[in-house]
Amino acid sequence: MLEITGTVQADKITPQLLDSNPIERERGITIKLAPVAMSHKGYTLNLIDTPGHVDFNYEVERALQACEGALLLVDATKGVQAQTVANLRLAKNLGLTIIPVVNKIDAPLANTSAAIRQLKQLLNIDIEPFLVSAKTGEGVKNLLDHIISDLPSPSLRGGTPTWQSHSTHPFQALVFNSTFDIHLGVIAFVKIVSGDLHHGDKLEFLNSGQSLTASEIGIFSPGRTEKKIIASGNVGYIITGLKDIRRVLVGDTLCLSTQIKQVSPIPGFRKIHPNVFLDLYPAEGSQYRDLVDALEKLKLNDSSLTTQGINSPILGQGVKVGFLGMLHAEVVGERLEREFGLPVISVSPSVEYKVQLRSGEEKCFSSPTDFPDPAVITKSYEPMAAVNIVVTSPYVGAVMELCQDLRGSLVNVSYLDELVEIDYFLPLIEVITTLHDSLKSVSQGFASMDYELSGWQEAELVKLDVLLNHELFTPMSVITVKEKAYYKGKRISEKLKEAIPRQQFEIPIQVAIGGQIIARETIKAYRKDVDAKLHGGDFTRNLKLLSKQKKGKARMKQFGRVSVPQEAFLAIAKS
Structure with a gap:
C-alpha cells in the first residue's frame, strides 16, 4: 500500500518497514503500533x-477506536488464529466496518481455499474475501479502491461528518499511543474526533487533568511530517514537551483548555494494569543501579511497565517488574541484555491474588513474601481468564484434556471449516506458566490461543517454600492451590535436582507448606576415592581415611553455600 500510494518510494521500501524495533523484525511480530497517512485518488487514508x-x-482496542473500519488480515499459510477471533470481536463491539482479506496467496504453503472458507464462516458472509499478496502487490490496488468505497468517512458519534462542520464543534481528540524522544519529550499519537488542532494550542487531558502546549503537530508519512493544522478525522501526533510518559494515558481524551466544560470524555478509557509479575535480579550484584536505570529508560517508551525495589537475603537487591504478559516480559528481558548488556536472573512468574482477612480487610498481593499468615485468612481468590483456543480437529481431544488438567471449565465449542474454536475458563496463573507451551506441544504447533481477564474465583491458596540444605530459599517460594500443592511440590523438587549442579557436599532439596515437608529430593555429593592408593595392609587404614572424609563432608555441609544457577529458576517457572 505504501508503495502503490507513493507514500514511500519503491527504492526505499524495506521488509517490515513499520516495525522499527530489531526484536520485532527478528520475531516477525508487531509490538508497538505504527500509524501512517496515505493519499489515494484524492482521499486521505490513515x-x-x-x-x-x-x-x-488494550493498545489494539484503543487503536481500533481511532478507526472507522478494519482490515481483518488472515495468513493463507496459517488460516484463522485465536487472535483473529479476538480482534474481530473488539472491532465488532466498536461498530467498525470489517473488510476480510487473505494475505500471502503467493506463498508455496498457502491454502487459500481453506482460509476463504474459514473467514466466510467466521464472519457469516457469502461474499469472497479480498485475495492479496503484500510481497508482489497482487490485489492491493483493488483493495485500496474498496477501502475508499466501502469504509465510512470520519463522523461524530451523532453521525454528522466532522469535515463539514468542524468549526462549530469543540476540539476533541483520542490518545491511542505515546512514545518518548530524548530531545522532544513525550509524543502523543492522536485521532482528531471533532474540531481542528492548531500549532501552539493550549490543551488538557480530561481524565488525568494534565495540561500541555502543542509545541509541534503533524502527521505520519511514515516518519513525522510537521503541519500547522490537523483537520478533524485525521490521525497525527502532538509533541507535548512532557518528560514523563506516565502523564500521557493511552485512551485519554484531549481538549482545548478553554473548552474543558464543553467536552465529554470518549468512552472506554481505563488505566493499564500489569497481569504478570517477575522479580528481576542482576547476575552481578554490583549492577543493581544499572538495572534500575535501564528499566527507567525502558519505561520512558513503555508506560505499562511497573517497577518496585525488592531485597532478597539470597540474591541481594532486585526489582519487581509488572508486565502485560509473558511475551512482554520476554521482550523486556531481551532488550535489557541486548541494549544495556545486563543479563538478569528472573524468578518464577506470579499474578495478583486477593484474600479476605478476619478483620474484614481485603488484601491484594503478587509476591509469595507478602502472603499473609494462613490463620488470619477467611477467603482467598485467584484471577481467572477467558481463554479462546483455535485448533485443527485432530487435536481437539488432547487440547481439552490439557485444559481440564489445568483446572479449566469448558464454556463453548464451535467449528470453522476444519478448525475448532474452544472457549475455556481457566486460572490466569495456569494460562501464563503452562498453557501456552503445553498447547503447542499437544497440538504439534497447530493451536493458537488468546485470553482476557475474567474476574476472580474462590480458591484455597497455600505458599510452597523451598529449602536448600535446610535453609529457606525465599526467591523460589510459589503460591498455588492446595489441591495441586503436593503434585507441584514434587515437580519442583525433581526439577531442582536436575538443574542444580552437584557440590562437594550432599544437598537436600525440600518443599514445605508452613512447617510440613511435602516433597524431598537429595543431590548426592561428589566423592573422591580416598582409599584408591592403598594396596593391601590392614582394613582399618581404609576405615580411617573414609571416616576422615565423612567428617570433612559434614563440615562442608554445615558451612558450604549452595550454588544456584539461572536454570534452577527457570525449572521452578516451568514446574
Whole structure:
C-alpha cells in the first residue's frame, strides 16, 4: 500500500518497514503500533498497523477506536488464529466496518481455499474475501479502491461528518499511543474526533487533568511530517514537551483548555494494569543501579511497565517488574541484555491474588513474601481468564484434556471449516506458566490461543517454600492451590535436582507448606576415592581415611553455600 500510494518510494521500501524495533523484525511480530497517512485518488487514508498478540490487547482496542473500519488480515499459510477471533470481536463491539482479506496467496504453503472458507464462516458472509499478496502487490490496488468505497468517512458519534462542520464543534481528540524522544519529550499519537488542532494550542487531558502546549503537530508519512493544522478525522501526533510518559494515558481524551466544560470524555478509557509479575535480579550484584536505570529508560517508551525495589537475603537487591504478559516480559528481558548488556536472573512468574482477612480487610498481593499468615485468612481468590483456543480437529481431544488438567471449565465449542474454536475458563496463573507451551506441544504447533481477564474465583491458596540444605530459599517460594500443592511440590523438587549442579557436599532439596515437608529430593555429593592408593595392609587404614572424609563432608555441609544457577529458576517457572 505504501508503495502503490507513493507514500514511500519503491527504492526505499524495506521488509517490515513499520516495525522499527530489531526484536520485532527478528520475531516477525508487531509490538508497538505504527500509524501512517496515505493519499489515494484524492482521499486521505490513515492506516494503523496494530500488534496481534494478546499481551497488547488494550493498545489494539484503543487503536481500533481511532478507526472507522478494519482490515481483518488472515495468513493463507496459517488460516484463522485465536487472535483473529479476538480482534474481530473488539472491532465488532466498536461498530467498525470489517473488510476480510487473505494475505500471502503467493506463498508455496498457502491454502487459500481453506482460509476463504474459514473467514466466510467466521464472519457469516457469502461474499469472497479480498485475495492479496503484500510481497508482489497482487490485489492491493483493488483493495485500496474498496477501502475508499466501502469504509465510512470520519463522523461524530451523532453521525454528522466532522469535515463539514468542524468549526462549530469543540476540539476533541483520542490518545491511542505515546512514545518518548530524548530531545522532544513525550509524543502523543492522536485521532482528531471533532474540531481542528492548531500549532501552539493550549490543551488538557480530561481524565488525568494534565495540561500541555502543542509545541509541534503533524502527521505520519511514515516518519513525522510537521503541519500547522490537523483537520478533524485525521490521525497525527502532538509533541507535548512532557518528560514523563506516565502523564500521557493511552485512551485519554484531549481538549482545548478553554473548552474543558464543553467536552465529554470518549468512552472506554481505563488505566493499564500489569497481569504478570517477575522479580528481576542482576547476575552481578554490583549492577543493581544499572538495572534500575535501564528499566527507567525502558519505561520512558513503555508506560505499562511497573517497577518496585525488592531485597532478597539470597540474591541481594532486585526489582519487581509488572508486565502485560509473558511475551512482554520476554521482550523486556531481551532488550535489557541486548541494549544495556545486563543479563538478569528472573524468578518464577506470579499474578495478583486477593484474600479476605478476619478483620474484614481485603488484601491484594503478587509476591509469595507478602502472603499473609494462613490463620488470619477467611477467603482467598485467584484471577481467572477467558481463554479462546483455535485448533485443527485432530487435536481437539488432547487440547481439552490439557485444559481440564489445568483446572479449566469448558464454556463453548464451535467449528470453522476444519478448525475448532474452544472457549475455556481457566486460572490466569495456569494460562501464563503452562498453557501456552503445553498447547503447542499437544497440538504439534497447530493451536493458537488468546485470553482476557475474567474476574476472580474462590480458591484455597497455600505458599510452597523451598529449602536448600535446610535453609529457606525465599526467591523460589510459589503460591498455588492446595489441591495441586503436593503434585507441584514434587515437580519442583525433581526439577531442582536436575538443574542444580552437584557440590562437594550432599544437598537436600525440600518443599514445605508452613512447617510440613511435602516433597524431598537429595543431590548426592561428589566423592573422591580416598582409599584408591592403598594396596593391601590392614582394613582399618581404609576405615580411617573414609571416616576422615565423612567428617570433612559434614563440615562442608554445615558451612558450604549452595550454588544456584539461572536454570534452577527457570525449572521452578516451568514446574
